[in-house]
Amino acid sequence: MRRRAVPRPVAASGLAALLIVVAAVGWLVYADSKAGPRPPLAVGDRIGPQIDLISRWGAETGAVTVALVCWWAGRGTGRWTRLRSTAVAGAVPYLLYDAASEWLARENLIVPELAAAEALRWGLAFTGPAAAVLTGAAVWTSGVFRGRALSLRGRLSLAASGTAGALSLAVVAMLDTTRNNIGNAEGVFGIARSTGVPLITILTGGLVYVTVARALHPVEAIRRELADITDQSLDRRVPVPPTGDVIARLAETTNDTLDRLEQASARQQQFAADAAHELRSPLAGLRAQLETALRHPDSVTDWPEVVAEAAADVVRLQTLADDLLLLASHRATAAPREPVDLAALAEDLVREHQHLPDAAGLRIRCQAPAPAVVHGNATRLERLLRNLLANACRHAKSEIEVTVAVGTDGSTVVLTVADDGPGIPPEDRARVFDRFTRLDASRTRASGGAGLGLPIARDIATHHAGTLTIEDAARGARLVARFPAGARPVG
Numbered sequence: 160m161r162r163r164a165v166p167r168p169v170a171a172s173g174l175a176a177l178l179i180v181v182a183a184v185g186w187l188v189y190a191d192s193k194a195g196p197r198p199p200l201a202v203g204d205r206i207g208p209q210i211d212l213i214s215r216w217g218a219e220t221g222a223v224t225v226a227l228v229c230w231w232a233g234r235g236t237g238r239w240t241r242l243r244s245t246a247v248a249g250a251v252p253y254l255l256y257d258a259a260s261e262w263l264a265r266e267n268l269i270v271p272e273l274a275a276a277e278a279l280r281w282g283l284a285f286t287g288p289a290a291a292v293l294t295g296a297a298v299w300t301s302g303v304f305r306g307r308a309l310s311l312r313g314r315l316s317l318a319a320s321g322t323a324g325a326l327s328l329a330v331v332a333m334l335d336t337t338r339n340n341i342g343n344a345e346g347v348f349g350i351a352r353s354t355g356v357p358l359i360t361i362l363t364g365g366l367v368y369v370t371v372a373r374a375l376h377p378v379e380a381i382r383r384e385l386a387d388i389t390d391q392s393l394d395r396r397v398p399v400p401p402t403g404d405v406i407a408r409l410a411e412t413t414n415d416t417l418d419r420l421e422q423a424s425a426r427q428q429q430f431a432a433d434a435a436h437e438l439r440s441p442l443a444g445l446r447a448q449l450e451t452a453l454r455h456p457d458s459v460t461d462w463p464e465v466v467a468e469a470a471a472d473v474v475r476l477q478t479l480a481d482d483l484l485l486l487a488s489h490r491a492t493a494a495p496r497e498p499v500d501l502a503a504l505a506e507d508l509v510r511e512h513q514h515l516p517d518a519a520g521l522r523i524r525c526q527a528p529a530p531a532v533v534h535g536n537a538t539r540l541e542r543l544l545r546n547l548l549a550n551a552c553r554h555a556k557s558e559i560e561v562t563v564a565v566g567t568d569g570s571t572v573v574l575t576v577a578d579d580g581p582g583i584p585p586e587d588r589a590r591v592f593d594r595f596t597r598l599d600a601s602r603t604r605a606s607g608g609a610g611l612g613l614p615i616a617r618d619i620a621t622h623h624a625g626t627l628t629i630e631d632a633a634r635g636a637r638l639v640a641r642f643p644a645g646a647r648p649v650g
Contacts, residue, residue: 166299167232167233168229168232168233168236168244168248168298169295169298169299170232170295171228171229171231171232172225172228172229172232172244172248172294172295172298173291173292173294173295173298174228174291175224175225175228175229175294176221176225176251176252176255176287176290176291176293176294176295177287177288177290177291179220179221179224179225179252179256179290180221180256180259180282180283180286180287180290181282181283181287183213183217183221183278183282184278184279184282184283184287185279186209187206187209187210187213187263187274187275187278187279188275188276188278188279190205190206190209190275191205191206191274191275191276194206204267204271205271205272205274205275206267206271206274206275207267207271210260210263210264210267210274211264213260213263214260214261214263214264217256217260218252218253218256218257218260219253221252221253221256222249222250222252222253222256223249225248225249225252225294226245226246226248226249228248229244229245229248229249229298230245233245240301243301244298244301247297247298247301248294248297248298250297251290251293251294251297252290252294255286255289255290255293255357256290259281259282259286259354263277263278266278281354285354285357285358286354286357289354289357289358289361290357292357292361293357293360293361296364374406377398377400377402377406377407377410378406378409380397380398381397381398381406381409381410381413384396384397384398385397385413388417390424393417393420393421393424394421395417396414396417397410397413397414397417398410399411399414438476438479438480441472441475441476441479442476444472445469445472445473445476448465448468448469448472449465449469452465479611483611496534496535496536497534497535497536497537498532498533498534499532499533499534499535499536499537499540500530500531500532501527501531501532501533501540501544501563501572501574501642502527502528502529502530502531502563503527503530504537504540504541504544505525505527505544505561505563505574506525506527508541508544508545508548509523509524509525509548509561512548512552515552517549517552517553518552518559520557521552521555521557521558521559522557522558522559523548523558523559523560523561524558524559524560524561525560525561525562525563526560526561526562526563526564527561527562527563527564529564529565531563531564531565531572531644532572532644533572533623533625533642533643533644535622535623535642536623539619539622539623540619540623542615542616542619543615543616543619543620543627543640544561544574544576546612546613546615546616547574547576547612547616547638547640548561548576549612550576550612550613550636550638551576551577551578551580551636551638552578554578554580554581554635554636555578555579555580555635556578556579556580556635557579558578558579559576559577559578559579560575560576560577560578561574561575561576561577562574562575562577563575565644566644569644570643570644571641571642571643571644572641572642572643572644573639573640573641574639574640574641574642575637575638575639575640576637576638577632577635577636577637577638578635578636579634579635580635580636581635582632582634582635582636583629583636588628588629591613591629592613592614592617592627593614613627613638616640620640620641620642623642624642624643625640625641625642625643626640626641627639627640
């Protein structure tokens with residue numbers, strides 16, 4: 160992964176803050192060397208005038224210099240972003256230089272012969288790097304690079320380092336008010352303010368940044384694996400860290416989701432293959448029938464019969480296409496939701512089926528004495544009942560009974576369609592709800608369907624927060640659909 164380059168204002172501001180510290184301590188060391196050899200004991204002020212000059216104008220000069228560098232390096236950015244970054248670039252070194260100058264002045268009062276050496280050591284080892292890092296970080300967070308938001312690691316590091324630095328500064332300031340002016344207390348508190356607080360801030364931020372980076376490493380591994388998963392590699396899974404925390408649970412949930420996607424993709428591929436197979440056979444038969452009639456018209460004695468047979472095949476194909484379309488779309492489209500009386504719907508459909516050719520010779524009874532209202536789509540609930548009746552008409556010997564009743568507690572509506580046909584063996588009761596499933600020829604009364612009626616009915620029942628099952632019966636098949644009374648459909 161390609162790393163983003165550090166913005167110019169950030170690098171330029173940090174470098175300017177560092178160079179100003181280096182220049183200041185270098186000037187003090189040069190002034191100390193011009194004062195002659197160092198005496199063994201403190202006998203006089205060697206670089207006092209230079210320290211006074213730094214204390215009087217050093218912080219202001221350093222702040223203005225760093226701000227000008229930031230302003231120059233930030234050209235091309237927005238006006239307000241540039242102003243904000245410039246202000247931050249000047250404020251941070253001002254606070255650091257002011258604390259360092261105060262400490263240096265106190266140090267010169269105690270050990271004037273070592274003031275220059277101490278300034279060089281602390282300036283190059285701590286104050287300079289701290290000024291560079293803190294200034295650059297402050298400019299970065301001020302939004303100089305077009306106001307982009309910080310990452311999670313950056314936000315946590317900024318919050319932790321800022322809090323640690325503020326608390327450390329408050330503790331030092333509190334102790335500074337109670338210090339004893341005897342001995343080297345002046346120097347200790349000066350170092351704490353000018354070096355200790357920035358050092359704590361930097362170390363805290365860096366430690367949090369590294370810790371968060373390591374903690375988020377499993378998330379990055381999960382992201383990389385997900386980025387490589389396509390519809391051709393749904394069998395791949397993301398790594399699960401052995402931590403047992405929220406990241407591990409995220410990985411487990413992701414793998415569970417991938418399992419469901421893989422299963423759904425496999426079902427979709429199988430469905431497409433089955434649909435192609437089901438469509439191929441009637442299309443091939445229809446084509447062969449028409450081509451034979453066209454190639455040998457003299458052998459055809461009854462053209463109306465040929466056309467009628469072709470039309471019947473087209474009707475079966477159209478019915479199959481409608482069923483496939485319903486299976487593919489009824490979950491993806493929002494159906495109207497309204498109160499539907501299943502009892503009235505069942506009575507209407509039973510009266511209609513009594514006059515259909517498929518029900519010739521059959522007695523269809525309906526028992527729906529009371530209103531049984533569910534909340535859903537009337538068209539789809541009608542399709543469910545039609546499919547159940549069509550299935551019963553196809554396999555019944557002489558009688559079909561439809562009942563609709565409200566449960567004793569009033570919370571469910573039960574729809575039952577029973578026939579006196581050969582029944583469905585217990586080992587096949589789950590399989591008949593699979594798409595394109597047909598049982599043996601003993602259950603075929605006239606011509607079998609495409610094997611989509613019961614799967615469509617179960618999908619509709621599930622869509623309405625209900626169930627469709629096959630229950631034991633003294634004879635024949637008994638299909639039972641249960642719906643929550645007045646419940647809204649799911650999805």
